[in-house]
Amino acid sequence: MQCRDNARPNLMKQEQNDRLLRALRRRETDCTPVWIMRQAGRYLPEYRAARARAGDFLTLCKTPELACEVTLQPLRRFSLDAAILFSDILTIPDAMGLGLSIEEGAGPRFARPLRSHSDIEKLPQIEPAEDLAYVMRAARLVRRELGGHAPLIGFGGSPWTLAAYMVEGGGSRDFRRAKGLLHSRPDSAHLLLEKLSAALAAYLAAQAEAGAQALMIFDTWGGQLSTADYVEFSRDYLRRVIAALKADPAAAKTPLVVFTKGGGNWLELIADTGCDAVGLDWSVPIGEARRRIGGRVALQGNLDPALLHAPREKIESEARRILAEFGDGPGHVFNLGHGIDPNTDPDKVAHLVDVVHRLSGF
Numbered sequence: 001m002q003c004r005d006n007a008r009p010n011l012m013k014q015e016q017n018d019r020l021l022r023a024l025r026r027r028e029t030d031c032t033p034v035w036i037m038r039q040a041g042r043y044l045p046e047y048r049a050a051r052a053r054a055g056d057f058l059t060l061c062k063t064p065e066l067a068c069e070v071t072l073q074p075l076r077r078f079s080l081d082a083a084i085l086f087s088d089i090l091t092i093p094d095a096m097g098l099g100l101s102i103e104e105g106a107g108p109r110f111a112r113p114l115r116s117h118s119d120i121e122k123l124p125q126i127e128p129a130e131d132l133a134y135v136m137r138a139a140r141l142v143r144r145e146l147g148g149h150a151p152l153i154g155f156g157g158s159p160w161t162l163a164a165y166m167v168e169g170g171g172s173r174d175f176r177r178a179k180g181l182l183h184s185r186p187d188s189a190h191l192l193l194e195k196l197s198a199a200l201a202a203y204l205a206a207q208a209e210a211g212a213q214a215l216m217i218f219d220t221w222g223g224q225l226s227t228a229d230y231v232e233f234s235r236d237y238l239r240r241v242i243a244a245l246k247a248d249p250a251a252a253k254t255p256l257v258v259f260t261k262g263g264g265n266w267l268e269l270i271a272d273t274g275c276d277a278v279g280l281d282w283s284v285p286i287g288e289a290r291r292r293i294g295g296r297v298a299l300q301g302n303l304d305p306a307l308l309h310a311p312r313e314k315i316e317s318e319a320r321r322i323l324a325e326f327g328d329g330p331g332h333v334f335n336l337g338h339g340i341d342p343n344t345d346p347d348k349v350a351h352l353v354d355v356v357h358r359l360s361g362f
Helices: 019-024 045-054 057-062 064-077 091-095 117-121 133-146 159-168 176-184 186-210 227-246 264-271 286-293 305-309 312-326 346-360
Strands: 100-103 107-110 152-157 214-219 256-260 277-279 298-300
Touching: 019 214, 045 057, 045 064, 057 064, 057 100, 064 133, 064 346, 091 152, 091 159, 091 186, 107 159, 117 186, 133 152, 133 186, 152 159, 152 186, 159 176, 159 186, 159 214, 159 227, 176 186, 176 227, 186 214, 186 227, 214 227, 227 256, 227 264, 256 264, 256 298, 264 277, 264 286, 286 298, 286 312, 305 312, 305 346, 312 346
Parallel strands: 152 214, 214 256, 256 277, 277 298
Antiparallel strands: 100 107
């Protein structure tokens, strides 16, 4: 697989592996599909080499050939059932002009965080096909190179999660500024979330048009909110985004996963967003989640990433437990409960993927 933009495109073959897409639609599969959040990343030596060539993380994201290469790296190593486009959830605020930088060990920072209602009013409306063209080029390259070997997942950050970063100016332990905005200036918060919802819906639809066959919304900081605030400032805007996608010709039939980290108390609320699948962290047993919402949506999850540092026997026993707790029937995508730890041994990942396929196969 060579990710060259000037290479002659391969004719798209009939899908050779559609386990993920069938599971997200709650259809029967020959075994449980598995992919891993942050599967293209620092735990792989080939990723570290690609990042060194790029010079920095954002250059890696914004160079379609390199983003394609990194997206495909884990599929060359492991029998994964999906590729997820290598990008970042903060592409939208970056395109809005906030001046994103990402430093090793320091996380994301915005040079121009939102500090007033006027700042929010001035945020431009973005055109994903133009302002985020590098993402679409990478998606087209990856889809061509996959050739049906596995489906491609596109993604974005939830409106609340993007807003939290934009108001804080970066990551935070408590998101004091962002949460304070919800109560001191709810009008400002709603204006920001409305703008971000429109941008996210357009962005995800553009990824689907560029070749993404499934979509995922990462509501990374939803769990920071109270239940009432979650409903008003996160869940309701997720519903707005998903309704727009279901009405968009490019994305209407593209299955969509919503993952709220720390959202175990709100599974019913998340399922009510209109999504096709709910991503689970490791705090809720998957059997309980299936009893609560499994009749409405597929479930994705939910091994604790720390288990990949355990002996192989423990990894296998935990995978067996999760598969048994989900039980028979369609609608399960095996994944971690959050992103893979950068210090994980790739051989442990290979073992997990093989174990899930072996234990769940007919």
